[in-house]
Amino acid sequence: MKRLTATGDYIYTYAYTDDEKDLCQLEMRSFFGKDTSNKIIKSGVAVEPSRSPFIKERVEVLFEGDTLQEILKQSEAVDMNQLTFKVIFLKINGLSRQDQIDFLGKREIERAIGLAITGEADVHQPNVTFGLIPFEGRWYLGRYVQSEPIWHHHMKKPRVYSTALSTRVARAITNIALPNPIGMKAIDPCCGIGTVLVEALSMDIDIVGRDINPLVVEGSRENIAHFGLAGKVELGPIAEVDSHYDVAIIDMPYNLYTHATPEDQLGILKAAYPFTEKLLVVTIETMDHMIRAAGFVVTDRCIAKKGLFKREILMCQKKVME
Incomplete structure (x- = not known):
C-alpha cells in the first residue's frame, strides 16, 4: 500500500x-x-x-x-x-x-x-x-x-469493595487526570481495592498506590496481579508520601464507611499539597471550601451519576502564590 x-x-x-x-x-x-x-x-x-x-x-x-x-x-x-x-x-x-x-x-x-x-x-x-x-x-x-472495551474485562475482580468506583468511572477519571500521561507520574494515595490503579496500569500509566488500611492494600495488590499488571501499592497514610508526583487522584473516603470527619478529609487534601501539582478529587459531598483551604483551585468539574447516587469529580490545580 x-x-x-x-x-x-x-x-x-x-x-x-x-x-x-x-x-x-x-x-x-x-x-x-x-x-x-x-x-x-x-x-x-x-x-x-x-x-x-x-x-x-x-x-x-x-x-x-x-x-x-x-x-x-x-x-x-x-x-x-x-x-x-x-x-x-x-x-x-x-x-x-x-x-x-x-x-x-x-x-x-x-x-x-x-x-x-x-x-x-x-x-x-x-x-x-x-x-x-x-x-x-x-x-x-x-x-x-x-475501540476495544478493555475496562469491561476489569469488572470481574477477585477482590471487591461495595463503595468502589465502577470501572467506567475509574477509567474516565484517570483520563481526566492524565490526558497526556507520557512522562507523567501519578499517585492514588487512598487507593482502596485498586479500581483506579488497574485502569491506569492497563494504559501503561506510571502510577503508584497507597492506603492506610492493610486489608484493602492486600486486595489492591491481588486485583492488580489478577489482570497480569505490575504496580506498587504501599501501606501507610497520605501524610507519609515522600516523593513528588504530577497528579494525585483521591477518591475521598466516605463518612458512612470510614468514619472520616471533615477534619480528616481536609487533612487528606492538605497532605497532598506538598507532593503534587494537580489533584483530581472524587467526593459525594461539596468540598470546594476544603479544596481552597488546602491550597488548590478547582479548574473543571462534573457530576458522575448512577441513578440517584451522585459523585462530584473535581479537577484541581495548586494555587499560584502571589
Whole structure:
C-alpha cells in the first residue's frame, strides 16, 4: 500500500447514557480542550480509542471534501498493493439531519468507494479498514479504528469493595487526570481495592498506590496481579508520601464507611499539597471550601451519576502564590 498522508485531524464517535453525559464531556474537555452535546467530535489530538470508556471508534482523516464526488475522486489514488481492505460508513446517532443517510444509501456509497480504490476488498478480515463519515456539511474518509472495551474485562475482580468506583468511572477519571500521561507520574494515595490503579496500569500509566488500611492494600495488590499488571501499592497514610508526583487522584473516603470527619478529609487534601501539582478529587459531598483551604483551585468539574447516587469529580490545580 502506497503510504497515505493523513491530514492531522481525527473524528471520534461516542456512546454514553444520559447519566454519563457530564462525565464524558469532562473527559472530552481533558482530551481535546472542548466538548460537544453530539456524540461525535473532530480534533487534531490523537487519542487511542480504547483509552476511553465512551469512545466507540476513530477515523484518522486521509481525505475530505464538500461532496461525496470529491471523496470518490481522491480514493482513486489509493493503491492497496498486496493489502486487503474494506470501507464502512459509520453509524452515528448524533448526526445532524443534513448528514443523515439511509441504510441502502450507505451500502451504495461503500461499494462506490470500494470500486474507486485499487486493491482487493475483504469484508471479513481486511488488513485495512477505511471509515467514511459526513460531518457538519463535509465528507471525511480515513483509517478506521474501533475501540476495544478493555475496562469491561476489569469488572470481574477477585477482590471487591461495595463503595468502589465502577470501572467506567475509574477509567474516565484517570483520563481526566492524565490526558497526556507520557512522562507523567501519578499517585492514588487512598487507593482502596485498586479500581483506579488497574485502569491506569492497563494504559501503561506510571502510577503508584497507597492506603492506610492493610486489608484493602492486600486486595489492591491481588486485583492488580489478577489482570497480569505490575504496580506498587504501599501501606501507610497520605501524610507519609515522600516523593513528588504530577497528579494525585483521591477518591475521598466516605463518612458512612470510614468514619472520616471533615477534619480528616481536609487533612487528606492538605497532605497532598506538598507532593503534587494537580489533584483530581472524587467526593459525594461539596468540598470546594476544603479544596481552597488546602491550597488548590478547582479548574473543571462534573457530576458522575448512577441513578440517584451522585459523585462530584473535581479537577484541581495548586494555587499560584502571589
